[in-house]
Amino acid sequence: xxxxIQVRDLVKVYSLGEVEVQALRSVSLTVERGEFVAxxxxxxxxxxxxxNILGFLDHPTSGQYLLEGINGKNLSRDELAEIRNRKIGFVxxxxxxxxxxxxxxxxxxxxxxxxxxxxxxxxxxxxxxSEVGLKGREHHHPNQLSGGxxxxxAIARALVNQPSILLADEPTGNLDSKTSEEIMxxxxxxxxxxxxxxxxxxxELDIASFGKRNIIFRDGKIVDDHVNFVRSDAVGEGVKR
Amino acid sequence: MTRLLAGLRIALRALMVNKMRSALTMLGIIIGxxxxxxxxxxxxxxxxxxxxxxxxxGSNLLxxxxxxxxxxxxxxxxxxxxxxxxxxxxxxxxxxxAVKYVAPNLTGVAQVVFGNQNWSTIINGTFPEVLEIxxxxxxxxxxxxxxxxxxxxxxxxxxxTVAENLFGGIDPIGQIVRIKxxxxxxxxxxxxKGQSTYGTxxxxxxxxxxxxxxxxxxxMQFPGMVRAIAVQAREPEVMKEVESQIxxxxxxxxxxQPNQENDFSVRNLxxxxxxxxxxxxxxxxxxxxxxxxxxxxxGIGIMNIMLVSVTERTREIGIRIAVGAKGRDILLQFLxxxxxxxxxxxxMGIGIGIAGTLIxxxxxxxxxxxxxxxxxxxxLFSGSVGVFFGFYPARKASLLNPIExxxxx
Numbered sequence: 001x002x003x004x005i006q007v008r009d010l011v012k013v014y015s016l017g018e019v020e021v022q023a024l025r026s027v028s029l030t031v032e033r034g035e036f037v038a039x040x041x042x043x044x045x046x047x048x049x050x051x052n053i054l055g056f057l058d059h060p061t062s063g064q065y066l067l068e069g070i071n072g073k074n075l076s077r078d079e080l081a082e083i084r085n086r087k088i089g090f091v092x093x094x095x096x097x098x099x100x101x102x103x104x105x106x107x108x109x110x111x112x113x114x115x116x117x118x119x120x121x122x123x124x125x126x127x128x129x130s131e132v133g134l135k136g137r138e139h140h141h142p143n144q145l146s147g148g149x150x151x152x153x154a155i156a157r158a159l160v161n162q163p164s165i166l167l168a169d170e171p172t173g174n175l176d177s178k179t180s181e182e183i184m185x186x187x188x189x190x191x192x193x194x195x196x197x198x199x200x201x202x203x204e205l206d207i208a209s210f211g212k213r214n215i216i217f218r219d220g221k222i223v224d225d226h227v228n229f230v231r232s233d234a235v236g237e238g239v240k241r
Numbered sequence: 242m243t244r245l246l247a248g249l250r251i252a253l254r255a256l257m258v259n260k261m262r263s264a265l266t267m268l269g270i271i272i273g274x275x276x277x278x279x280x281x282x283x284x285x286x287x288x289x290x291x292x293x294x295x296x297x298x299g300s301n302l303l304x305x306x307x308x309x310x311x312x313x314x315x316x317x318x319x320x321x322x323x324x325x326x327x328x329x330x331x332x333x334x335x336x337x338x339a340v341k342y343v344a345p346n347l348t349g350v351a352q353v354v355f356g357n358q359n360w361s362t363i364i365n366g367t368f369p370e371v372l373e374i375x376x377x378x379x380x381x382x383x384x385x386x387x388x389x390x391x392x393x394x395x396x397x398x399x400x401x402t403v404a405e406n407l408f409g410g411i412d413p414i415g416q417i418v419r420i421k422x423x424x425x426x427x428x429x430x431x432x433x434k435g436q437s438t439y440g441t442x443x444x445x446x447x448x449x450x451x452x453x454x455x456x457x458x459x460x461m462q463f464p465g466m467v468r469a470i471a472v473q474a475r476e477p478e479v480m481k482e483v484e485s486q487i488x489x490x491x492x493x494x495x496x497x498q499p500n501q502e503n504d505f506s507v508r509n510l511x512x513x514x515x516x517x518x519x520x521x522x523x524x525x526x527x528x529x530x531x532x533x534x535x536x537x538x539x540g541i542g543i544m545n546i547m548l549v550s551v552t553e554r555t556r557e558i559g560i561r562i563a564v565g566a567k568g569r570d571i572l573l574q575f576l577x578x579x580x581x582x583x584x585x586x587x588x589m590g591i592g593i594g595i596a597g598t599l600i601x602x603x604x605x606x607x608x609x610x611x612x613x614x615x616x617x618x619x620x621l622f623s624g625s626v627g628v629f630f631g632f633y634p635a636r637k638a639s640l641l642n643p644i645e646x647x648x649x650x
Contacts, residue, residue, distance in 0.1 A: 115244065
């Protein structure tokens with residue numbers, strides 16, 4: 001049976017004028033459904049490039065990437081947009097919420113492009129917001145919310161379309177350590193209770209330790225890939241997987 | 242449908258965020274549309290006035306003028322020497338089938354007296370058919386008839402201006418006025434026609450039977466003669482033909498040799514007026530074209546501001562594309578935005594254009610005319626300006642690379 005995510009010999013080359021930069025040099029990887037993967041690595045190690053390709057935001061120069069058997073290689077911009085809409089939830093470092101737009105409307109955004117009716121949008125967005133503990137904050141605007149709350153809105157937005165996978169690019173990069181932990185608790189709960197596959201990029205070791213599997217990138221290659229001990233202070237049974 | 246509604250909401254919100262900018266951008270369209278509305282109103286008003294004047298002058302009208310005769314090597318100007326007779330007029334009616342009515346006339350200026358009032362006006366001796374040919378109608382009383390012509394009775398029809406000046410509030414019908422000391426009974430008053438194309442008061446006139454004018458008023462110098470004959474053709478298509486038939490007939494009747502000049506001339510007044518109407522059309526087209534340029538400038542303003550807006554909202558566009566907006570969703574969002582700008586501007590422009598035109602026509606007395614078509618046209622034009630100039634920025638937005646857009650600061 002094929003894996004949930006299959007990556008084989010992925011290469012990405014950027015050409016900056018005369019110079020060619022190899023962002024990814026032959027990356028191969030499989031991820032199964034329900035995994036919680038933390039990717040670490042220094043700046044410029046290629047992890048963001050890798051995430052963009054996983055998120056169907058970018059095409060690899062060569063190699064193959066399959067998400068649930070779907071190959072994005074020959075798909076048009078609009079077809080890729082549709083896959084992102086239905087299968088992928090994004091959480092960014094800078095939250096990337098629309099300003100002057102209420103939390104509820106921000107969460108509704110993927111549903112607007114999925115063509116859902118207004119009543120259905122409202123219902124699903126409300127549910128997603130209470131999922132991340134923001135019930136009663138639906139009509140606050142991003143500038144009335146704290147950083148942690150904004151990131152939770154972003155998580156609700158990523159969840160609202162019931163995606164197969166959550167891609168988080170440094171989700172705690174702009175948050176203090178206490179709030180970071182709250183966000184990671186939410187991730188863990190989504191992963192364990194709802195079985196959502198999560199792939200997360202982070203700089204910080206203690207954030208990475210929330211993931212069940214840690215992957216380390218260096219110079220466009222995977223240099224380490226190991227199963228992680230579940231943190232003793234985290235939810236769960238606390239045994240080695 | 243849901244997408245359109247969502248797009249509309251997004252657009253309205255984006256416009257509300259930058260109220261001043263939106264208002265200034267709209268101002269360009271407002272000025273453009275109101276200029277188009279005002280210019281078309283002025284242009285078609287002028288056209289309508291000319292058309293009205295053509296109608297009041299009488300349609301399919303030819304005027305045969307006497308004169309340009311040669312006497313002992315001296316050539317006289319047109320109309321100075323009467324060469325036409327009432328019989329010429331009758332012959333034209335009898336022998337040219339395409340002629341509907343004829344009315345010869347003999348005119349002169351005379352002092353008219355009623356009681357202690359007097360007034361100098363143009364006395365027009367003519368046939369009853371003049372009312373048909375020149376589109377006159379009676380405000381009261383009756384026209385004079387063929388019997389009045391045959392009997393050279395002393396009856397007259399007063400123009401509105403004459404009636405007002407001589408009689409004030411009194412009903413003129415049945416009263417006696419004296420024209421050159423000859424008593425005439427007023428049998429009718431003409432309905433007002435207002436100014437002619439050349440600015441003269443058409444209502445300042447008196448109609449009397451031709452025969453009476455010839456015998457009692459102006460006929461002494463050239464007995465039996467008339468100055469001009471008004472001829473109405475049955476339809477506009479035969480005007481040229483009738484013109485040449487009249488020429489041939491009159492040459493024959495006046496025994497003019499092939500190498501001699503005509504002692505009369507035929508003028509096609511309708512043609513003259515239509516060319517005036519045409520130049521009015523050209524003028525209104527020109528005015529409209531100039532106004533359209535300002536609308537296009539307004540459109541460029543929209544394009545400019547939409548480009549700024551797209552750049553400013555690069556990150557927002559990136560977010561939307563990342564969560565699944567397709568190219569057409571983004572395209573639509575920005576097109577709706579520019580369309581809303583241009584249509585609101587267009588609607589306000591229509592209001593201001595109409596108000597401005599009304600003010601203009603009140604102060605300048607220019608004739609203006611609004612038509613639903615012109616208003617709709619201006620509105621549609623502003624809408625298409627919005628789409629046309631909004632398309633490039635919207636397309637630019639829809640083609641943004643989401644990765645770069647998300648990184649945009």
